[in-house]
Structure formats: structure tokens, C-alpha cells
Amino acid sequence: MALNGDDEDFEWEPPSEAEMKVIQARRERQDKISKLMGDYLLKGYKMLGDCCDVCGTILLQDRQQKNYCVSCQELDSDIDKDNPALNAQAALSQVRERQLAAQSPVPSQTPELNGGPSSGQPSVSVPQPRPEHCEGAAAGGRALLPPPAVPPPPAEAVLTKLRWATTQLQGAASLEASIQLCSLITSCANSLRSLKELSQ
Amino acid sequence: MLPLEHLHLKHVLQTVGVLEAVILRSFGPEGGQVLFTRDTGQAMLSRSGTRILRALHLEHPLARMVVECVLKHSTVTGDGSKTFILLLASLLREIHTAASKEPHVSYSYNSLEAAEAATARHLADKLLAFALKELDDLIAMEVASHGCYISWEDFTVETHSPAHTNNHVQKLFASFFHMRLGYVHCAFISELTCELLNHWKCIGALPSFALQFLKDNFPALHTPVSGFPVTSSRLVEGQVIHRDFATPCPQTDHQPVKAVVFTGYLQPRLLNTGDVLEVGCGVTEERSIVHFSAWTERSLKCIIAHLQSLGISVLLSAVKQSAAVLALATQAEMCFVECVSEDELSLFAQLSGATPISDCWRIEPEHIAKLTFCRPILLGAHRYENMPVFSLIYKATHLPTKNYLGIIYTSNLQTLVTDAKPCSLIICGPGEGQTDQYACAFQDAISMLLTTWEPMPETGTTVAKRTVQSNKCTSSYTHNLTDSSTCTSSNLHSLHKCVLQPGCVIPAGGTFEFLLNHALLKLSHSCSASNDTNIGIPVSRLLASALLSVPKQIYSHSPGQFLQTRTRHNTTPIQSEVFRQDLGLESVSCKYQLLLAVLQCVTSLLRVDTVLHTHTALHTQSLADASWESTEDEAED
Numbered sequence: 001m002a003l004n005g006d007d008e009d010f011e012w013e014p015p016s017e018a019e020m021k022v023i024q025a026r027r028e029r030q031d032k033i034s035k036l037m038g039d040y041l042l043k044g045y046k047m048l049g050d051c052c053d054v055c056g057t058i059l060l061q062d063r064q065q066k067n068y069c070v071s072c073q074e075l076d077s078d079i080d081k082d083n084p085a086l087n088a089q090a091a092l093s094q095v096r097e098r099q100l101a102a103q104s105p106v107p108s109q110t111p112e113l114n115g116g117p118s119s120g121q122p123s124v125s126v127p128q129p130r131p132e133h134c135e136g137a138a139a140g141g142r143a144l145l146p147p148p149a150v151p152p153p154p155a156e157a158v159l160t161k162l163r164w165a166t167t168q169l170q171g172a173a174s175l176e177a178s179i180q181l182c183s184l185i186t187s188c189a190n191s192l193r194s195l196k197e198l199s200q
Numbered sequence: 201m202l203p204l205e206h207l208h209l210k211h212v213l214q215t216v217g218v219l220e221a222v223i224l225r226s227f228g229p230e231g232g233q234v235l236f237t238r239d240t241g242q243a244m245l246s247r248s249g250t251r252i253l254r255a256l257h258l259e260h261p262l263a264r265m266v267v268e269c270v271l272k273h274s275t276v277t278g279d280g281s282k283t284f285i286l287l288l289a290s291l292l293r294e295i296h297t298a299a300s301k302e303p304h305v306s307y308s309y310n311s312l313e314a315a316e317a318a319t320a321r322h323l324a325d326k327l328l329a330f331a332l333k334e335l336d337d338l339i340a341m342e343v344a345s346h347g348c349y350i351s352w353e354d355f356t357v358e359t360h361s362p363a364h365t366n367n368h369v370q371k372l373f374a375s376f377f378h379m380r381l382g383y384v385h386c387a388f389i390s391e392l393t394c395e396l397l398n399h400w401k402c403i404g405a406l407p408s409f410a411l412q413f414l415k416d417n418f419p420a421l422h423t424p425v426s427g428f429p430v431t432s433s434r435l436v437e438g439q440v441i442h443r444d445f446a447t448p449c450p451q452t453d454h455q456p457v458k459a460v461v462f463t464g465y466l467q468p469r470l471l472n473t474g475d476v477l478e479v480g481c482g483v484t485e486e487r488s489i490v491h492f493s494a495w496t497e498r499s500l501k502c503i504i505a506h507l508q509s510l511g512i513s514v515l516l517s518a519v520k521q522s523a524a525v526l527a528l529a530t531q532a533e534m535c536f537v538e539c540v541s542e543d544e545l546s547l548f549a550q551l552s553g554a555t556p557i558s559d560c561w562r563i564e565p566e567h568i569a570k571l572t573f574c575r576p577i578l579l580g581a582h583r584y585e586n587m588p589v590f591s592l593i594y595k596a597t598h599l600p601t602k603n604y605l606g607i608i609y610t611s612n613l614q615t616l617v618t619d620a621k622p623c624s625l626i627i628c629g630p631g632e633g634q635t636d637q638y639a640c641a642f643q644d645a646i647s648m649l650l651t652t653w654e655p656m657p658e659t660g661t662t663v664a665k666r667t668v669q670s671n672k673c674t675s676s677y678t679h680n681l682t683d684s685s686t687c688t689s690s691n692l693h694s695l696h697k698c699v700l701q702p703g704c705v706i707p708a709g710g711t712f713e714f715l716l717n718h719a720l721l722k723l724s725h726s727c728s729a730s731n732d733t734n735i736g737i738p739v740s741r742l743l744a745s746a747l748l749s750v751p752k753q754i755y756s757h758s759p760g761q762f763l764q765t766r767t768r769h770n771t772t773p774i775q776s777e778v779f780r781q782d783l784g785l786e787s788v789s790c791k792y793q794l795l796l797a798v799l800q801c802v803t804s805l806l807r808v809d810t811v812l813h814t815h816t817a818l819h820t821q822s823l824a825d826a827s828w829e830s831t832e833d834e835a836e837d
Contacts (some may be wrong), residue, residue, distance in 0.1 A: 046257035058214055098253025
């Protein structure tokens with residue numbers, strides 16, 4: 001083991017607060033897994049010397065010689081819940097993250113007279129330790145930072161669409177178009193309600 | 201190429217976490233019982249940690265290693281198997297937290313996990329070194345000063361006149377049995393144990409001799425009888441041999457009964473399988489097989505006559521004798537007991553002073569034991585309360601009975617003190633499993649008491665400390681200490697008077713953990729204040745926070761009480777009023793041994809690096825073997 005570091009020298013940094021929270025969440029999950037496994041052991045399951053290929057948890061075996069992984073088959077996956085494509089909650093929380101990122105330079109814009117260059121890149125000036133509660137969202141948030149163009153606030157966009165749909169509905173001639181516009185209005189209203197709940 | 205599996209810290213944590221989850225619900229005075237069932241329909245309730253852990257099906261090598269450590273520790277001290285797992289889990293968690301916050305940045309590793317693992321290993325080694333050097337002094341000064349000492353003379357007080365000192369021993373037993381067997385019978389069982397110890401206390405000058413004797417001979421000194429309530433358990437005088445008479449036992453009068461122990465066959469084996477006996481080939485007379493058997497019978501009669509001439513009326517045999525021997529012994533009115541177990545024979549030999557013999561023609565006076573009487577006991581039956589001084593009469597009922605042989609000795613004990621009153625313990629329980637549990641609890645209680653009275657083991661460091669202190673030479677001493685203990689060198693001169701005396705007990709309910717936690721935190725504060733170059737995490741603080749997991753679990757049903765108790769221990773020194781409370785007592789020595797065992801287990805666990813899956817000829821599935829590999833060379837700082 002070379003000490004002079006001519007190999008890939010791993011530069012270690014103390015974990016940030018976000019990462020500490022991730023560690024804490026992981027530990028709670030591990031405690032849950034341990035408790036479940038303990039219950040199974042008391043029911044007569046056997047603790048094997050192998051680990052699950054997917055998640056690395058120790059495998060159990062029941063009386064019928066069938067292997068069983070507690071975390072894969074019983075608990076929800078650790079990272080699936082943070083994937084916006086799979087979970088609506090994760091998607092909404094990602095929207096909120098972006099909203100926070102957009103809003104944080106806004107108070108600094110108004111007092112500053114020459115805030116032009118700084119307002120052009122609000123995403124870059126957002127400080128790193130944001131209150132991210134899960135690794136997936138943190139990774140998603142970091143990876144999907146928007147380009148320098150300032151996006152409109154989501155509520156504004158939805159309201160605009162709602163107004164447009166209403167005006168369109170007034171002039172709609174066909175039944176199909178009316179039905180589609182009504183459904184669009186419904187979904188806009190639902191989105192607004194969710195955004196309002198998030199912002200509270 | 202054998203399949204390798206690298207172990208990470210999280211695997212160790214998970215394994216120990218699972219074991220902790222298993223025993224957690226049975227821990228503490230409020231803990232529940234585990235119901236064991238078999239496919240045959242047998243069921244058993246137990247709260248014993250060793251029994252629960254033994255019943256688990258574990259193939260994981262780390263888990264098996266931990267369980268083995270627990271079982272070995274429990275064999276020595278008799279107690280603390282669940283506390284062991286609890287402390288182990290919380291220590292590992294603390295080490296993991298500390299390692300992930302500040303891994304060793306002076307080395308370069310392939311990954312964060314390797315860095316964490318190395319730091320964890322280092323912390324564990326530091327903890328063990330700290331415990332071996334400093335912990336006994338700390339306990340002697342901070343913890344034992346709040347306790348009291350039980351002495352062997354406490355047992356000389358008669359049990360039916362309860363003196364204050366005798367209550368300490370009973371309280372110690374009561375809290376032990378309360379945790380092990382439940383609340384209902386703990387007072388009765390602890391009284392019975394005290395009575396047993398009272399009878400056997402005079403067997404040697406040192407308490408440890410008597411306790412060791414009891415512990416070693418316990419299988420021969422107790423008789424489990426199932427089908428009765430626990431309160432039917434009692435002591436009987438003399439030794440109970442768990443075998444029925446092979447010949448009818450005649451009523452003996454009060455003269456000393458002479459007995460001999462045989463290890464061989466009385467009837468000599470003249471013919472072995474495969475031998476050919478030729479009869480009828482003599483020149484002078486016609487001989488047949490009848491003559492041969494008559495001749496063998498005559499020689500046997502001579503043997504029995506010889507025994508009768510020596511006055512021997514009881515024969516204990518380790519092997520099964522032939523039918524001819526038994527018939528002749530019945531004719532001669534001698535009591536014969538066959539197939540006596542080795543434990544019982546050795547106990548008999550120790551108590552009576554008679555050595556066993558294999559050749560009946562070489563009987564000397566030292567082979568003959570003198571007994572007061574020898575009569576059968578019927579156990580496993582309802583008994584009538586008819587108890588004159590030495591006779592034990594029981595009426596048999598429909599329950600299956602076992603006929604035992606009861607023997608009482610005279611005070612002819614050459615090797616032992618003559619005031620000893622040998623007695624045997626009859627342990628009753630509702631079912632076989634429960635009775636077995638009670639028997640194990642008795643044995644563990646004796647082990648626990650033995651550990652309490654054992655003087656603390658003198659490690660090399662403690663001996664070195666004493667010699668250095670006597671020479672009053674501090675300069676060379678401070679050079680030899682590590683960073684974490686330099687600040688205590690000034691305190692140690694006053695400490696050499698506070699050696700942990702054997703027999704120290706303190707109130708139960710987490711008191712030991714609270715006091716030690718307080719002492720360790722004080723030590724870590726004084727260390728960080730006086731020694732600024734202390735790099736890394738002070739291990740005393742790690743140990744202090746890990747210790748709190750035990751009382752937290754004891755008071756898990758009422759967190760308010762936990763905080764209350766902790767505040768009380770930290771602010772007011774424990775006075776004697778704590779002993780008046782109904783808390784029960786526990787042994788400081790046992791707790792110290794437990795801590796050391798846990799720290800050693802942690803060190804061993806964190807040194808495991810890789811698992812090699814091997815195939816054996818018998819098993820087609822692969823079995824895992826833990827391999828001990830030291831990691832990269834750790835250069836000195």
C-alpha cells in the first residue's frame with residue numbers, strides 16, 4: 001500500500017450536513033432491517049453467510065430452503081423513492097428544490113443595482129449545503145441544475161396555462177376540445193393546490 | 201480459486217444489530233420470554249440469553265463467532281449474555297460514528313470504507329488498551345466506593361434469623377434470579393441457594409474453594425424432578441446417587457455402613473468372544489461345562505465372602521455386573537448399585553475419602569467408606585410431610601417414580617473441614633425444560649458468586665504500576681503511557697490505595713453504567729483540558745456513551761425515569777439509602793469482566809477482513825470460513 005500517493009490518492013473531506021443526514025437515514029433503515037431480521041430469526045429462519053447481490057444485506061433462509069432478502073422483498077428500496085421518474089413525491093420535492101434555488105437570489109436582486117451579472121447565474125451562486133433530505137434528490141438536484149436562463153416560478157406557469165385554457169374553453173366549438181380543455185383545467189387546479197401545500 | 205467476500209464495517213454492524221434485535225425484547229426486568237417450539241410439539245419458555253442465542257440457526261461466521269464469545273463468557277461468569285450483546289452493538293455503533301466522522305487522514309486508502317475500517321480497528325485497539333490499563337483503577341475509585349462488600353462470614357449467620365449483612369447476599373441472588381427466572385419465584389429460589397451455600401460453606405478456608413467445588417460438582421449435587429411446582433424444591437441431606445438399587449436394600453441399623461466403589465467387574469472375565477473352551481479332555485476325570493460354571497460360581501462366592509468378612513454392605517459399581525454377582529449379593533444381603541456415573545463416583549470419593557478400586561482382592565482400609573446410612577429415596581412423587589430427623593419417607597402415587605439411593609456421610613472427611621454438612625439439591629419444575637432452566641440458573645448463580653469473590657486479575661500493567669509507585673519514580677512512568685492516559689499519572693499515586701477488593705456489590709438497575717459513564721466523562725474532560733496535543737477521539741468518551749445503552753434499555757418503558765436516575769447519580773453521591781430501596785444488587789467484578797470481554801470481542805470482530813467460502817466433502821453447499829487477515833502494514837505515527 002503506497003503511502004506516497006502516486007496511485008489514485010483519495011482526498012478525504014469531512015461529510016457535509018446533508019451527507020450526515022443521509023447517513024442518519026441510512027442508519028435508521030439499517031435498524032429497521034436488523035429488527036425485521038431478528039424477528040425472522042426468532043421464527044426459525046436461518047442466517048446465511050451470503051449477502052444479497054442487489055443490496056448487500058445478509059440473506060435469510062426459511063425452512064423450505066428458500067433464500068429471502070429482507071430489504072429487497074419487504075422494505076421499499078432506498079433510492080427508488082428519490083427517483084423523480086418513479087415517484088410523484090420525489091418529483092414534487094425536486095420542483096420545490098428548484099423553486100428554492102430560483103427564489104434565493106431574488107431578494108438579492110432588488111437592493112442590488114448592478115445585480116445583472118449575478119442575477120444571470122442564480123443557480124451557480126446557490127450555496128452547497130441545501131436542506132436535502134435524501135441522496136437521490138441531492139444527486140438529482142446537483143445533476144439537473146437548470147441553465148442560466150431564469151425559469152418562471154411554477155405557480156405562475158400553471159396559472160398562465162389555466163387562464164389560457166379558460167379563454168380557450170369559452171371559444172371552444174367541438175365537444176372533444178371542450179372535454180380536453182376541462183381536463184386540462186382540472187389538472188392545473190390540482191397542480192396549483194399541490195404547489196400551495198408544498199409552499200406552506 | 202476460492203470465492204472471496206470482503207467484509208465491511210456495515211456487515212459487522214448488521215450482524216451484531218440482528219443479534220441485538222433478537223435479545224432486546226427479553227432484556228431487563230420488564231423483558232419478555234421467548235417461546236421455543238419444536239416440530240415434535242415440545243414447547244419451552246425462556247429468558248436466558250444463552251438459551252435464546254443457542255437456539256438460533258446461524259450460518260454466518262461473524263454471528264457464530266459472537267455467539268461463541270457470549271457462551272464462553274457466560275460459562276465463566278454465569279451472567280450477562282444479553283448485556284454483552286447490547287454493549288457490543290452500542291460500542292460498534294459508536295466506533296462506526298467516530299470512524300466516519302474522523303477517519304485517519306494520515307494514511308491513504310483505496311476507498312472511504314477502507315479508511316473507516318482502519319480507523320475503527322485503531323479505535324478498538326485503543327479502547328482495549330485503555331480498559332486493560334486504566335479501567336480497574338477507575339472502577340475502584342469511582343464505582344466501588346459507592347458499593348458495599350459482602351464477606352464469607354455473612355453466611356455464618358443462621359438463615360432463620362435474618363441479619364442485615366445476610367440480606368445483601370440474598371438480595372444479590374434475588375436480583376439475579378429475578379432477571380433470569382422471573383419475579384414469581386426469585387425470593388424462594390434465592391433463599392434456597394443461600395441455604396445450600398450455608399451447608400457447604402465450611403468445606404474450605406477460602407470462599408472460592410467451596411464455590412468452585414460446588415460449581416464443578418453441581419451435576420452430581422442436584423436432582424431435577426419435573427411435574428412439581430417450583431416451591432417443592434428442597435435440600436436433602438447427603439448425596440443422592442441417581443441409580444436404583446440392583447439388589448433389594450435391607451433395613452440397616454445405626455452402625456456405620458461400609459461401602460466400596462468398584463470400577464471393574466467383580467466376576468473375572470475368563471472367556472472372551474472368539475475363545476474356544478475345551479472341556480472333557482482331562483486324563484483323570486470327565487469334565488463338562490457344568491463343572492466349569494460351578495467352578496466359576498465357587499470363585500465368585502469366595503469374592504463375596506471376602507467382602508462380607510470386611511463388613512462391607514454397600515457396593516457402588518461403575519459398570520454393569522453380571523447376573524450371577526447380583527444373585528450372590530442378594531443372598532449375602534449386600535446392596536449393589538450399578539452403572540453409577542463418573543461425576544457421582546468422584547464426588548463420593550471426595551466426600552468420603554475412599555478411593556475406588558478395581559480388584560476386590562486388594563481392598564485396603566483407604567478404599568472403604570463409612571456412611572451414616574444408605575436408603576432409597578422416591579422422587580417424582582407427592583410427598584407427605586413426615587420428616588423425622590434422618591428418615592426421608594415419601595408415598596408413591598400414580599406418577600412415574602424414580603428410585604434413588606440416598607447416602608449420608610459421617611464426619612469422616614479427611615481432606616475437607618469436618619463441619620461440612622453435605623446436602624443435595626432437589627429442583628422441581630412444572631416441565632422438563634423449565635426444571636432444566638432452574639438447574640442452569642442455580643449453577644450460573646454459583647458461577648456469578650464465584651466471580652464476585654475472585655480477586656481482580658493482575659495484568660502486567662497493574663503489577664508494573666504498583667512497583668513504580670512504590671519506588672516513587674514518575675519520570676520513566678510517564679514516558680511509557682499513551683496519550684490518552686498521561687493526564688491520569690498524577691492521580692494514580694492516590695489510586696494505589698483503592699484496589700478493587702473482592703466481594704464488591706452495587707445496586708442494580710444501571711447504577712454501574714451510570715457511575716462509570718460519569719467517571720469516564722470526567723476523565724475525558726480532564727484529559728482534554730490538560731493535554732492539548734491529544735489527537736483523535738478520546739476513547740473514554742466513546743466508552744462512556746456506549747455504556748449508557750444498557751440503562752437506556754432497562755428504562756426503555758419510561759424514559760423519564762431514565763433521566764431522573766441519571767441526574768440523581770450525577771449530582772448526589774450514592775448513600776446508604778439506595779441500599780434500602782428495593783433495587784437489588786449486582787456484582788462489580790462481573791460487570792468489569794463483561795466489559796473486558798466485550799472490548800476483546802470488538803477488537804477481534806473488527807480485525808476480520810475477508811470471508812473465504814470453502815467446500816467440504818460432506819456438504820454440497822459451500823460453508824463460509826472467516827479468515828483473519830491483517831491489513832496493510834500500519835506504520836507508527
